[in-house]
Amino acid sequence: MSCGRIVMGIWNYIKNSGRFNAACYTLEWVGSLPGKRESRRMDTAYLLSQEDVLRHTDFADGGFYGGWYMDFHPAEGIGSDEDNCTQIPVNVYAVPLRCLYHADFPNLLFAGRNIGTRREAFVSTRVMNTCGLSGQAAAALAWGCLRWGKSPATLAPEEVERIRQTLLREDMFLPGLSNQDPEDLARDAAVTASSRYQPEEGPAAGWFSLEQGGFVACPCPDEPRGRFLVRADAPATLQAVWHCCPLPSRLCPGQPAGEQSWRLTAGENWLDALFPSQAQGQYGMLVFDPAPGVSLALAERRAPGILCGRADAPEYRDSLFLPGKNSFYAPENVVDGCSRVWRQPHLWCSAPEAAPWLELRWDTPRTFDTILLYLDPELSMEIPSSRTDHWEDHHKFAARKGMPPQLMRDVSVQALTENGWRTVACCTGNRRRLLELSAGEAVTATALRLVCEKTWGDERAHLFEVRVYRQHR
Structure with a gap:
């Protein structure tokens, strides 16, 4: 047919x-032409495999990332007797630059659906978002080849690393890679802030039913324990399995790491969550068994990086989960080298206040003209690239409504020069995750202060990373 x-x-x-x-x-x-989902793929220097996707292989030349399901469809199309769609959830994984070229063709790069993968990996990498990231990686690779006058296959390890650092600067997420850019002046600065958010015990702002089960995900604190509040209609036993992963999702919680159970009395119960040793340095996710008549308390304010929900529902909720001693939202996180949630939030979050500020200070004056801010556009949401009113059960995603409230909207930057503090850059109505602010001229200062004048709704400032550069000399 x-x-x-x-x-x-x-x-x-x-x-x-x-x-x-x-x-x-x-x-x-x-x-006029039918689109072939399983399009031709190139035989590149490395072919990404199913094992790489499932085991999250750590590549020395990782250049971009994927995370879509391993999404299989029968070759016969809609005329097949097989299931129309088989989707295996995966966590975030890296794709190496070697999937973008072949050593025998030094002047040819690939990007999009034709990159080098085996079929079992292709069914995950073929989606638009990952194809777009491969294009950014290919452009950075081409830049490196032109800069050093080499073909991709002959680049030295330090040159490959320079390309990866450039991708990081341009807001590519490379799992496990941190900012090591020697030109970034912020890396040498001492960081302070007007305040730091800390989740506090309080009454529940709502309740999340565990009748069909659910989960709470939280990075492992320095003190590996937490507390959370549940409500039971009658005495019961609540059971859960711990899972560990650098970045879990509702469908892929990570490796099982033991069980925990609690005896509940009727009414409200504050419970202790004891993170397993395997969770140190990464996320712990408590996956609860179905518990009729038991509900999990929700928080009035979002604690970035701490979420709850169910595997079969796209919406994430904000659990009233109180982690033990931690540095989740400390000011110095903005120069820890990571600008995304990965094992930890890597985020400065201020307390609710008017015009929260963050300050970088150097021992000796620094000269700069450009400030890069990596902001929070609600990275916890699983947002598709397109959406219709109707969804199949296996394609459920939460719809974004309006601007993310925690994204900084109006921002000003002040510098402490020999003549005192003065404003050197500002922005109003920002809608970008990566905000580049230009001072317009070289500024020599011993301190730089970022002031969040307004967000799109949150009373707190959220900031993943600050970078400071002298770009024009």
Whole structure:
């Protein structure tokens, strides 16, 4: 059966069945060529495999990342007797630059659906977002080849690392790689702030039913324990399994790491969560068994990096989970080298206040003209690149409504020069995750202060990373 006959048959049913109110509709456009989901892939210097995706292989030349399901479809298409779609959830994984070139063709790079993967990995890398990231990585690789006059296969390890650091600067996420840019002046600064957010015990702002189970995900604190509040209609036993992972998701919590259970009395119960030793340096996720009549307390304010929900529901909720002693939201996190949630939040979050500020201070004057701010556009949300009103159960995602409240909207930067403090850069109405602020000229100062004048709704400032550069000399 040809693709054209299938399209026209479906259109005939939509228009003439009487079920879709489409009698007066016309078919405006049909592609002249059928798109092949399993498109041709190149035989590159390295072929990403299923094992790399599932085991999250750590590549020395990791250049971008993926994270979509291993999304299999039958080769026969809609005429197949097999299941139309088989999706295996995966966690975030790295893709090496070697998947973008072949040693025998020194002047040719690949990006998009034709990068070098085996089929089992291709069904994850083929999606638009990952294809777009491969294009950014290929552009950075081309830049490196032009800079050093080499083909991709002959680049030295230190040159590959320079390309990866450039990608980091341009806001590519490379799992496990931290900022080592020697030109970033912020790395040598001492950091202070007007305040730091700390989740506090208080009444529940709402309740999340555990009748169908659920989870709480939290990075392992320095003191590996936490407390959370549940409410039980009657005496019961609550059981959960710990999982550990650098960055879990609702469908892929990580490796099992033991069980924990609690005896509940009727009413509210504060419970202790004891992180397993395997969780040190990464996330711990408590996955609760179904518990009829038991609900988990929700917090009034979001604690960045701490979430709860269910595997079969796209929405994440904010649990009233109180981690032990930790540095989750400390000011110095903005220069720890990581600008995304990975094992830890790596975030400065201020207390609720008017115009919170963060300050960088140097022992000796520094000259700069550019400030890069890596902000928080609610990275915990799983957001598709397109969305319709109807979703199949296996394609459920939360819809974003409006601007993310924790994104900084109005920002000013002040510098402490020999003539005192003065404003050197500002921005209003920001909608970007990576905000580049230019001073317009070289500024020599011993301190730099970022002031969050306004966000898109949150009373707190959220900031992952600050970088400071002298770009024009």
